[in-house]
Amino acid sequence: MYTADFAYARAGSLAGALELLAAAQARGEDVKLLAGGQSLLPMMKLRLAAPETLIDIGGVGELKGVTGGPAEGAEGAKTVIGALTTYRELERDPMITATFPAMADALAVLADSQVRARGTIGGCIAHADPASDLPAVLLALDATVTIAGGHGTREALLDDFLTGIYSTDLADDEIITAITVPAAPPGQAYEKFPQPASHLPLAGACAAVEIKDGTICRAGVAVTGVASRPYRPRDTERILASAPLTPSLLASAAAQAGGAEQGGDVRPLSDQHASGPYRLHLAEIMTLRALQRAVERASGNSSGKAGER
Amino acid sequence: MPASTGPAERDVAVTVTVNGEPRRERVPARTLLVHFLREQLGLTGTHVGCDTTQCGACTVAMDGVAVKSCTVLAAQADGHEVTTIEGIGDAEGLHPVQRAFWAEHGLQCGYCTPGMIMAVRQLLADNPDPGDDEIRRGLAGNICRCTGYQNIVAAARAAATMLQES
Incomplete structure:
Protein backbone atom coordinates (compact mmCIF):
# COMPACT_ATOMS: atom_id res chain seq x y z
CA MET A 1 0.00 0.00 0.00
CA TYR A 2 1.23 3.45 -0.83
CA THR A 3 0.34 6.65 0.91
CA ALA A 4 -1.02 9.48 -1.19
CA ASP A 5 1.70 11.58 -2.75
CA PHE A 6 3.23 14.21 -0.49
CA ALA A 7 6.18 16.58 -0.29
CA TYR A 8 8.79 15.77 2.33
CA ALA A 9 10.99 18.11 4.32
CA ARG A 10 13.35 17.26 7.13
CA ALA A 11 13.96 19.47 10.13
CA GLY A 12 17.37 19.45 11.81
CA SER A 13 16.35 21.47 14.86
CA LEU A 14 13.23 22.57 16.72
CA ALA A 15 13.64 26.12 15.37
CA GLY A 16 13.99 24.70 11.86
CA ALA A 17 10.87 22.56 12.33
CA LEU A 18 8.83 25.57 13.50
CA GLU A 19 10.07 27.54 10.48
CA LEU A 20 9.15 24.76 8.04
CA LEU A 21 5.75 24.45 9.72
CA ALA A 22 5.07 28.20 9.51
CA ALA A 23 6.21 28.34 5.88
CA ALA A 24 4.02 25.40 4.83
CA GLN A 25 1.06 26.98 6.57
CA ALA A 26 1.71 30.36 4.97
CA ARG A 27 1.41 28.55 1.62
CA GLY A 28 -1.90 27.11 2.78
CA GLU A 29 -0.67 23.49 2.71
CA ASP A 30 -2.21 20.68 4.72
CA VAL A 31 0.85 19.70 6.77
CA LYS A 32 1.65 16.97 9.29
CA LEU A 33 4.63 16.39 11.54
CA LEU A 34 6.30 12.98 11.27
CA ALA A 35 8.00 11.64 14.41
CA GLY A 36 8.38 7.84 14.57
CA GLY A 37 5.53 7.38 12.11
CA GLN A 38 4.07 4.31 13.82
CA SER A 39 0.57 5.79 13.91
CA LEU A 40 0.69 8.39 11.15
CA LEU A 41 2.14 6.19 8.39
CA PRO A 42 -0.47 3.41 8.84
CA MET A 43 -3.20 6.08 8.70
CA MET A 44 -1.65 7.54 5.55
CA LYS A 45 -1.42 4.10 3.94
CA LEU A 46 -5.13 3.57 4.60
CA ARG A 47 -5.71 7.10 3.23
CA LEU A 48 -7.34 8.12 6.49
CA ALA A 49 -4.77 10.91 6.40
CA ALA A 50 -3.37 12.46 3.25
CA PRO A 51 -1.27 15.51 4.14
CA GLU A 52 0.23 17.50 1.26
CA THR A 53 3.42 18.07 3.22
CA LEU A 54 5.24 15.98 5.80
CA ILE A 55 7.81 17.60 8.05
CA ASP A 56 10.08 14.91 9.45
CA ILE A 57 11.18 15.91 12.96
CA GLY A 58 12.53 12.42 13.74
CA GLY A 59 16.13 13.60 13.69
CA VAL A 60 15.72 16.58 16.02
CA PRO A 182 5.73 15.21 38.66
CA ALA A 183 7.18 13.08 41.44
CA ALA A 184 4.85 10.13 41.96
CA PRO A 185 4.22 7.67 44.79
CA PRO A 186 5.57 4.11 44.28
CA GLY A 187 2.04 2.70 44.62
CA GLN A 188 1.07 2.72 40.97
CA ALA A 189 0.06 0.19 38.34
CA TYR A 190 -1.44 -0.11 34.86
CA GLU A 191 -3.71 -2.95 33.78
CA LYS A 192 -5.29 -3.55 30.40
CA PHE A 193 -7.60 -5.90 28.56
CA PRO A 194 -6.14 -5.97 25.04
CA GLN A 195 -7.91 -6.48 21.77
CA PRO A 196 -5.96 -9.60 20.74
CA ALA A 197 -5.09 -8.55 17.17
CA SER A 198 -4.23 -4.88 17.64
CA HIS A 199 -2.96 -5.15 21.25
CA LEU A 200 -4.81 -1.88 21.92
CA PRO A 201 -6.77 -1.77 25.16
CA LEU A 202 -10.50 -2.41 24.96
CA ALA A 203 -10.13 -0.98 28.44
CA GLY A 204 -7.03 0.02 30.38
CA ALA A 205 -6.68 1.62 33.78
CA CYS A 206 -3.89 3.26 35.69
CA ALA A 207 -3.99 3.82 39.44
CA ALA A 208 -1.53 5.76 41.58
CA VAL A 209 -2.07 5.86 45.33
CA GLU A 210 -0.29 7.21 48.36
CA ILE A 211 -1.27 5.61 51.66
CA LYS A 212 -0.86 7.22 55.09
CA ASP A 213 -2.02 5.59 58.34
CA GLY A 214 -4.20 3.07 56.55
CA THR A 215 -5.97 5.65 54.42
CA ILE A 216 -5.36 6.68 50.83
CA CYS A 217 -4.35 10.33 51.04
CA ARG A 218 -3.77 10.82 47.33
CA ALA A 219 -5.28 8.94 44.41
CA GLY A 220 -4.91 9.38 40.67
CA VAL A 221 -6.91 7.08 38.40
CA ALA A 222 -7.29 7.17 34.61
CA VAL A 223 -9.17 4.95 32.18
CA THR A 224 -8.38 4.49 28.47
CA GLY A 225 -9.96 2.66 25.54
CA VAL A 226 -13.46 3.22 26.87
CA ALA A 227 -14.46 6.75 25.91
CA SER A 228 -13.52 9.26 23.20
CA ARG A 229 -10.42 10.14 25.21
CA PRO A 230 -8.69 8.78 28.32
CA TYR A 231 -10.39 10.25 31.39
CA ARG A 232 -10.05 10.58 35.16
CA PRO A 233 -13.01 8.94 36.94
CA ARG A 234 -13.28 11.61 39.62
CA ASP A 235 -15.87 9.74 41.70
CA THR A 236 -13.49 6.78 41.93
CA GLU A 237 -10.74 9.07 43.19
CA ARG A 238 -13.09 10.73 45.70
CA ILE A 239 -14.28 7.41 47.13
CA LEU A 240 -10.69 6.17 47.51
CA ALA A 241 -9.78 9.13 49.70
CA SER A 242 -13.02 9.07 51.69
CA ALA A 243 -12.54 6.21 54.13
CA PRO A 244 -9.94 3.83 55.58
CA LEU A 245 -8.46 1.49 52.99
CA THR A 246 -10.27 -1.86 52.77
CA PRO A 247 -10.84 -4.30 49.91
CA SER A 248 -14.47 -3.23 49.72
CA LEU A 249 -13.45 0.43 49.45
CA LEU A 250 -11.38 -0.47 46.36
CA ALA A 251 -14.33 -2.37 44.89
CA SER A 252 -16.84 0.42 45.44
CA ALA A 253 -14.36 2.98 44.04
CA ALA A 254 -13.70 0.84 40.95
CA ALA A 255 -17.45 0.45 40.42
CA GLN A 256 -17.55 4.17 39.59
CA ALA A 257 -14.74 3.95 36.98
CA GLY A 258 -17.23 3.99 34.11
CA GLY A 259 -19.61 6.28 35.90
CA ALA A 260 -18.30 9.78 36.05
CA GLU A 261 -16.22 11.91 33.77
CA GLN A 262 -16.02 15.50 34.95
CA GLY A 263 -19.36 15.13 36.61
CA GLY A 264 -21.19 13.53 33.68
CA ASP A 265 -21.68 9.92 32.68
CA VAL A 266 -19.08 8.39 30.39
CA ARG A 267 -20.37 7.82 26.88
CA PRO A 268 -18.64 4.57 26.03
CA LEU A 269 -17.27 3.72 22.60
CA SER A 270 -19.01 0.84 20.91
CA ASP A 271 -17.70 -1.10 17.91
CA GLN A 272 -17.37 -4.60 16.45
CA HIS A 273 -14.85 -5.52 19.16
CA ALA A 274 -16.79 -4.51 22.26
CA SER A 275 -20.14 -2.93 23.08
CA GLY A 276 -20.38 0.13 25.28
CA PRO A 277 -21.71 -1.73 28.35
CA TYR A 278 -18.96 -4.35 27.98
CA ARG A 279 -16.30 -1.62 27.83
CA LEU A 280 -17.74 -0.03 30.99
CA HIS A 281 -17.64 -3.41 32.71
CA LEU A 282 -14.00 -3.87 31.65
CA ALA A 283 -13.22 -0.34 32.90
CA GLU A 284 -14.40 -1.35 36.36
CA ILE A 285 -12.45 -4.63 36.38
CA MET A 286 -9.23 -3.09 35.04
CA THR A 287 -9.52 -0.23 37.55
CA LEU A 288 -9.98 -2.69 40.41
CA ARG A 289 -6.95 -4.73 39.30
CA ALA A 290 -4.82 -1.61 38.91
CA LEU A 291 -5.89 -0.38 42.35
CA GLN A 292 -5.13 -3.73 43.98
CA ARG A 293 -1.69 -3.89 42.45
CA ALA A 294 -1.00 -0.22 43.21
CA VAL A 295 -1.88 -0.80 46.87
CA GLU A 296 0.38 -3.89 46.94
CA ARG A 297 3.23 -1.85 45.56
CA ALA A 298 2.54 1.02 47.97
CA SER A 299 2.98 -1.52 50.77
CA GLY A 300 6.31 -2.58 49.30
CA ASN A 301 5.01 -5.98 48.24
CA SER A 302 7.29 -7.29 45.50
CA SER A 303 4.58 -9.54 44.03
CA GLY A 304 3.43 -6.47 42.16
CA LYS A 305 6.53 -6.59 39.95
CA ALA A 306 6.35 -4.47 36.80
CA GLY A 307 5.47 -6.21 33.58
CA GLU A 308 4.13 -9.41 35.13
CA ARG A 309 0.58 -10.49 34.70
CA MET B 1 21.93 14.58 8.67
CA PRO B 2 21.74 18.14 7.36
CA ALA B 3 20.95 20.82 9.95
CA SER B 4 17.89 21.82 8.01
CA THR B 5 16.66 21.19 4.53
CA GLY B 6 15.22 23.36 1.83
CA PRO B 7 11.64 23.31 0.64
CA ALA B 8 9.66 20.12 0.82
CA GLU B 9 10.23 17.79 -2.15
CA ARG B 10 8.16 15.08 -3.81
CA ASP B 11 11.30 13.16 -4.79
CA VAL B 12 14.10 12.69 -2.29
CA ALA B 13 17.69 11.52 -2.57
CA VAL B 14 18.21 8.74 -0.05
CA THR B 15 21.50 7.19 1.02
CA VAL B 16 21.12 4.11 3.18
CA THR B 17 23.93 1.79 4.21
CA VAL B 18 22.35 -1.58 3.50
CA ASN B 19 24.17 -4.67 4.76
CA GLY B 20 27.34 -2.59 5.04
CA GLU B 21 27.17 -1.04 1.57
CA PRO B 22 26.07 2.58 0.96
CA ARG B 23 23.20 2.68 -1.52
CA ARG B 24 22.05 5.96 -3.03
CA GLU B 25 18.78 6.28 -4.92
CA ARG B 26 16.37 9.05 -5.82
CA VAL B 27 12.83 7.95 -4.95
CA PRO B 28 9.35 9.42 -4.51
CA ALA B 29 9.04 10.73 -0.93
CA ARG B 30 6.25 8.26 -0.22
CA THR B 31 8.49 5.23 -0.91
CA LEU B 32 8.43 2.83 2.04
CA LEU B 33 11.68 1.32 3.24
CA VAL B 34 10.45 -2.18 2.39
CA HIS B 35 9.79 -1.17 -1.23
CA PHE B 36 13.14 0.62 -1.39
CA LEU B 37 14.83 -2.62 -0.32
CA ARG B 38 12.82 -4.95 -2.54
CA GLU B 39 12.25 -2.89 -5.67
CA GLN B 40 15.15 -0.42 -5.79
CA LEU B 41 17.83 -2.74 -4.43
CA GLY B 42 16.38 -6.15 -5.37
CA LEU B 43 16.70 -7.44 -1.79
CA THR B 44 13.54 -9.54 -1.82
CA GLY B 45 14.34 -11.53 1.33
CA THR B 46 12.39 -8.92 3.29
CA HIS B 47 8.72 -9.76 2.75
CA VAL B 48 5.55 -7.69 2.68
CA GLY B 49 2.87 -9.50 4.63
CA CYS B 50 -0.02 -7.55 6.11
CA ASP B 51 1.39 -4.15 5.12
CA THR B 52 -0.33 -2.71 8.22
CA THR B 53 2.38 -2.93 10.93
CA GLN B 54 0.97 -6.11 12.42
CA CYS B 55 2.61 -9.23 10.97
CA GLY B 56 6.33 -8.42 11.14
CA ALA B 57 7.28 -10.18 7.86
CA CYS B 58 9.03 -6.96 6.81
CA THR B 59 11.23 -6.75 9.93
CA VAL B 60 14.75 -5.41 9.34
CA ALA B 61 17.31 -3.90 11.69
CA MET B 62 17.73 -0.14 11.49
CA ASP B 63 20.82 1.11 13.31
CA GLY B 64 20.90 -2.32 14.91
CA VAL B 65 17.30 -2.34 16.19
CA ALA B 66 14.47 -4.40 14.66
CA VAL B 67 11.76 -2.27 13.00
CA LYS B 68 8.90 -2.91 10.58
CA SER B 69 10.09 -1.65 7.21
CA CYS B 70 6.51 -1.30 5.89
CA THR B 71 6.06 1.49 8.43
CA VAL B 72 9.25 3.45 7.82
CA LEU B 73 9.75 5.79 4.88
CA ALA B 74 12.92 5.26 2.86
CA ALA B 75 13.50 8.98 3.52
CA GLN B 76 13.49 8.30 7.26
CA ALA B 77 16.27 5.75 6.75
CA ASP B 78 18.45 8.31 4.93
CA GLY B 79 21.83 8.41 6.65
CA HIS B 80 21.10 5.28 8.67
CA GLU B 81 22.25 1.65 8.55
CA VAL B 82 19.87 -1.14 7.62
CA THR B 83 20.51 -4.86 7.95
CA THR B 84 18.23 -7.26 6.10
CA ILE B 85 17.99 -11.05 6.23
CA GLU B 86 20.50 -11.15 3.33
CA GLY B 87 23.02 -9.34 5.56
CA ILE B 88 23.15 -11.73 8.51
CA GLY B 89 24.27 -14.94 6.79
CA ASP B 90 24.27 -16.90 3.55
CA ALA B 91 23.91 -20.52 2.42
CA GLU B 92 27.55 -21.24 3.22
CA GLY B 93 27.54 -19.49 6.57
CA LEU B 94 24.11 -19.31 8.15
CA HIS B 95 23.57 -17.06 11.15
CA PRO B 96 23.00 -19.09 14.37
CA VAL B 97 19.34 -17.98 14.43
CA GLN B 98 18.96 -19.25 10.83
CA ARG B 99 20.60 -22.57 11.80
CA ALA B 100 18.26 -22.86 14.80
CA PHE B 101 15.16 -22.33 12.60
CA TRP B 102 16.46 -25.04 10.25
CA ALA B 103 17.31 -27.46 13.06
CA GLU B 104 14.02 -27.01 14.93
CA HIS B 105 11.82 -26.87 11.82
CA GLY B 106 10.80 -23.34 12.84
CA LEU B 107 9.01 -22.73 9.56
CA GLN B 108 6.29 -24.23 7.42
CA CYS B 109 5.55 -22.11 4.34
CA GLY B 110 8.47 -19.83 5.19
CA TYR B 111 6.78 -16.53 4.41
CA CYS B 112 7.12 -15.10 7.92
CA THR B 113 10.59 -16.60 8.44
CA PRO B 114 12.86 -13.67 7.44
CA GLY B 115 10.91 -11.37 9.76
CA MET B 116 10.82 -13.99 12.52
CA ILE B 117 14.58 -14.46 12.29
CA MET B 118 15.23 -10.70 12.41
CA ALA B 119 12.88 -10.42 15.41
CA VAL B 120 14.49 -13.35 17.25
CA ARG B 121 17.87 -11.77 16.61
CA GLN B 122 16.61 -8.62 18.38
CA LEU B 123 14.96 -10.57 21.18
CA LEU B 124 18.19 -12.42 21.96
CA ALA B 125 20.27 -9.25 21.76
CA ASP B 126 17.99 -7.72 24.43
CA ASN B 127 17.60 -10.87 26.50
CA PRO B 128 20.19 -13.61 25.81
CA ASP B 129 18.42 -16.28 27.88
CA PRO B 130 14.65 -15.81 27.57
CA GLY B 131 12.00 -18.14 28.94
CA ASP B 132 9.17 -19.36 26.70
CA ASP B 133 6.82 -16.60 27.91
CA GLU B 134 9.44 -13.97 27.22
CA ILE B 135 9.98 -15.42 23.73
CA ARG B 136 6.27 -15.32 22.98
CA ARG B 137 5.97 -11.76 24.30
CA GLY B 138 9.11 -10.74 22.41
CA LEU B 139 7.64 -12.09 19.16
CA ALA B 140 4.24 -10.45 19.68
CA GLY B 141 4.88 -8.32 16.61
CA ASN B 142 5.32 -11.31 14.28
CA ILE B 143 2.54 -13.48 12.94
CA CYS B 144 2.94 -16.98 11.45
CA ARG B 145 -0.19 -17.65 9.44
CA CYS B 146 0.67 -21.38 9.37
CA THR B 147 0.47 -21.08 13.19
CA GLY B 148 3.80 -22.85 13.57
CA TYR B 149 4.54 -21.11 16.83
CA GLN B 150 5.64 -24.11 18.91
CA ASN B 151 8.65 -24.75 16.69
CA ILE B 152 9.37 -21.04 16.30
CA VAL B 153 9.62 -20.78 20.10
CA ALA B 154 11.79 -23.92 20.12
CA ALA B 155 14.00 -22.36 17.43
CA ALA B 156 14.39 -19.17 19.47
CA ARG B 157 15.35 -21.25 22.51
CA ALA B 158 17.86 -23.28 20.45
CA ALA B 159 19.29 -20.09 18.98
CA ALA B 160 19.79 -18.69 22.49
CA THR B 161 21.77 -21.80 23.41
CA MET B 162 23.84 -21.67 20.20
CA LEU B 163 24.64 -17.99 20.68
CA GLN B 164 25.63 -18.50 24.29
CA GLU B 165 27.92 -21.41 23.38
CA SER B 166 29.54 -19.59 20.46
Missing part, protein backbone atom coordinates in the same frame (compact mmCIF):
# COMPACT_ATOMS: atom_id res chain seq x y z
CA GLY A 61 18.10 15.53 18.79
CA GLU A 62 17.09 18.26 21.24
CA LEU A 63 13.65 16.63 21.59
CA LYS A 64 15.09 13.26 22.63
CA GLY A 65 15.93 11.85 26.04
CA VAL A 66 14.94 11.99 29.69
CA THR A 67 16.11 14.59 32.22
CA GLY A 68 15.36 15.22 35.88
CA GLY A 69 13.79 12.56 38.06
CA PRO A 70 14.86 11.47 41.54
CA ALA A 71 18.36 10.50 40.38
CA GLU A 72 19.25 14.09 39.59
CA GLY A 73 17.81 15.99 42.51
CA ALA A 74 16.04 15.99 45.79
CA GLU A 75 12.87 14.00 46.30
CA GLY A 76 10.04 15.66 44.46
CA ALA A 77 12.02 16.33 41.29
CA LYS A 78 10.05 16.32 38.08
CA THR A 79 10.93 14.04 35.19
CA VAL A 80 11.03 15.66 31.77
CA ILE A 81 10.68 13.28 28.81
CA GLY A 82 11.60 14.70 25.41
CA ALA A 83 8.76 14.30 22.91
CA LEU A 84 10.87 12.19 20.54
CA THR A 85 11.92 9.70 23.20
CA THR A 86 10.90 6.25 21.97
CA TYR A 87 8.97 3.64 23.94
CA ARG A 88 12.05 1.42 23.65
CA GLU A 89 14.26 4.09 25.21
CA LEU A 90 11.76 4.53 28.05
CA GLU A 91 11.38 0.81 28.75
CA ARG A 92 15.19 0.47 28.88
CA ASP A 93 15.67 3.48 31.18
CA PRO A 94 16.16 2.14 34.73
CA MET A 95 15.21 5.49 36.31
CA ILE A 96 11.91 5.53 34.41
CA THR A 97 10.96 1.94 35.24
CA ALA A 98 11.96 2.30 38.91
CA THR A 99 10.26 5.68 39.43
CA PHE A 100 7.13 5.00 37.39
CA PRO A 101 6.20 1.30 37.72
CA ALA A 102 2.88 2.01 36.00
CA MET A 103 4.78 3.27 32.97
CA ALA A 104 6.87 0.08 33.01
CA ASP A 105 3.61 -1.94 33.12
CA ALA A 106 2.24 -0.07 30.10
CA LEU A 107 5.47 -0.21 28.09
CA ALA A 108 5.65 -3.99 28.60
CA VAL A 109 2.22 -4.55 27.04
CA LEU A 110 2.15 -1.76 24.48
CA ALA A 111 2.22 -2.56 20.74
CA ASP A 112 5.20 -4.82 19.96
CA SER A 113 8.98 -4.65 20.13
CA GLN A 114 9.44 -3.29 16.58
CA VAL A 115 6.80 -0.59 16.99
CA ARG A 116 8.20 0.39 20.40
CA ALA A 117 11.58 0.88 18.75
CA ARG A 118 10.21 3.75 16.61
CA GLY A 119 7.07 5.04 18.33
CA THR A 120 7.56 8.17 20.43
CA ILE A 121 5.82 9.50 23.53
CA GLY A 122 5.13 12.86 21.87
CA GLY A 123 3.72 11.18 18.78
CA CYS A 124 1.46 9.08 20.98
CA ILE A 125 0.05 12.18 22.71
CA ALA A 126 -0.33 14.11 19.44
CA HIS A 127 -2.10 11.17 17.76
CA ALA A 128 -4.60 10.96 20.67
CA ASP A 129 -5.89 7.50 19.84
CA PRO A 130 -8.73 6.92 22.31
CA ALA A 131 -7.33 3.42 22.90
CA SER A 132 -3.66 4.07 23.54
CA ASP A 133 -1.98 2.93 26.73
CA LEU A 134 0.52 5.55 27.84
CA PRO A 135 -1.88 8.53 28.05
CA ALA A 136 -3.78 6.75 30.85
CA VAL A 137 -0.57 6.45 32.87
CA LEU A 138 0.44 10.05 32.19
CA LEU A 139 -3.04 11.29 33.04
CA ALA A 140 -3.15 9.44 36.36
CA LEU A 141 0.29 10.85 37.21
CA ASP A 142 -0.79 14.48 36.49
CA ALA A 143 1.58 14.91 33.55
CA THR A 144 1.86 18.16 31.64
CA VAL A 145 2.66 18.76 27.97
CA THR A 146 5.17 21.37 26.82
CA ILE A 147 4.34 22.91 23.47
CA ALA A 148 6.45 25.19 21.28
CA GLY A 149 4.88 27.44 18.68
CA GLY A 150 5.39 30.56 16.64
CA HIS A 151 4.45 32.65 19.68
CA GLY A 152 6.66 30.96 22.23
CA THR A 153 6.31 28.02 24.57
CA ARG A 154 3.34 26.98 26.68
CA GLU A 155 2.53 24.28 29.18
CA ALA A 156 -0.79 22.42 29.41
CA LEU A 157 -2.16 19.76 31.72
CA LEU A 158 -2.53 16.57 29.68
CA ASP A 159 -6.10 16.41 30.99
CA ASP A 160 -6.83 19.74 29.26
CA PHE A 161 -4.76 18.92 26.18
CA LEU A 162 -6.68 15.79 25.14
CA THR A 163 -9.98 16.87 23.62
CA GLY A 164 -11.48 13.85 21.85
CA ILE A 165 -10.98 11.05 19.34
CA TYR A 166 -7.68 11.82 17.57
CA SER A 167 -8.06 15.42 18.73
CA THR A 168 -5.94 17.61 20.95
CA ASP A 169 -5.56 21.27 21.78
CA LEU A 170 -2.40 21.48 19.60
CA ALA A 171 -2.57 24.48 17.26
CA ASP A 172 -1.54 24.16 13.60
CA ASP A 173 1.75 26.00 14.18
CA GLU A 174 2.72 24.11 17.35
CA ILE A 175 4.99 21.16 18.19
CA ILE A 176 4.91 19.07 21.37
CA THR A 177 8.43 19.26 22.81
CA ALA A 178 8.22 17.39 26.12
CA ILE A 179 6.06 15.58 28.65
CA THR A 180 6.69 16.41 32.30
CA VAL A 181 5.74 13.98 35.05
